Amino acid sequence: MLYVVATPIGNLEDITLRALRVLREVDLIAAEDTRHTRKLLTRYEIDTPLTSYHDGNERTKAASLVKRLEAGEDIALVSDAGTPTISDPGYHLIRAAAEGGVPVTPVPGVSAATAALSVCGLATDRFAFQGFLPAKQGKRRETLRQLQDDDRTLVFYEAPHRIGEALTDMHEILGDRAVLVGRELTKAYEELLRGSLSQVAAALDGTTPRGEFVIVVAGRDEASPVNETMLRAEIAKLLQAGRKANEVAKLMTQTYSLVKRDVYKVVLEVAKRR
Ligand code: SAM
Secondary structure (H helix, E strand, C coil): CEEEECECCCCCCCCCHHHHHHHHHCCEEEECCHHHHHHHHHHCCCCCCEEECCCCCHHHHHHHHHHHHHCCCCEEEECCCECCCCCCCCHHHHHHHHHCCCCEEEECCCCHHHHHHHHCCCCCCCEEEEEECCCCHHHHHHHHHHHCCCCCEEEEEECHHHHHHHHHHHHHHHCCCEEEEEECCCCCCCEEEEEEHHHHHHHHCCCCCCCCEEEEECCHHHHCCCCHHHHHHHHHHHHHCCCCHHHHHHHHHHHHCCCHHHHHHHHHHHHHHC
């Protein structure tokens, strides 16, 4: 059996009883960083042998681990933090095991994404996990543009030195939506920053962000601070008063922190109906 075991994202108490039992009982633990996982095992007095399985050796190591599984051994796969394969290695091993007819079972637990979602105070009935945005600005902005019309809550992981740029790009491309930035979740310096994208970006501006971050951004519909009927009525009034479509779109965009492209579409629709 291949067990895919979630481990804590900071607080070592965030591990299930089943995870501890499985880690104790398997023949081998395949870990992203054996030194890191050893700390967890030491805390719970588990002395199961460890082997490394990481981005660098994923493909070659998967084949040798599957051989051991096929020979009847039980292996637990863990990553440095949270749930394996969620922005972490594991995919190749799981795929190779499944293809080889080896049973695979999840031992679920923590993930930074679900931990942040659980406290975000935004809609969580539907969400889109985006993982890390591209590091290069052009690609990052392109990815964000593709998400502009998504009405699901958006979840991102981000490195501390890119958090400012990422929030600024999000504000520019998605509009001034509600956001939760979760820093160092479950750790001693846990911090939850709530507000609009511009407010949270301003709060972090001039600081040197440290630690690990999750960003949860409201989806397109929840983001709108104004309801559409009101917006249409206001647009109609301004057009009636002789203001130009472009001018109205600009004014509404600034007043309600909306995305100009979207507002302009509504302005044109309202203008057509008059
Ligand atoms: N597999 C992990 C999971 O299930 O969440 C994610 C691994 S990914 C390589 C690491 C990223 O997850 C970090 O850069 C950060 O964005 C996020 N992360 C992990 N632990 C976190 C924590 N305690 N607080 C906030 N974000 C965290």
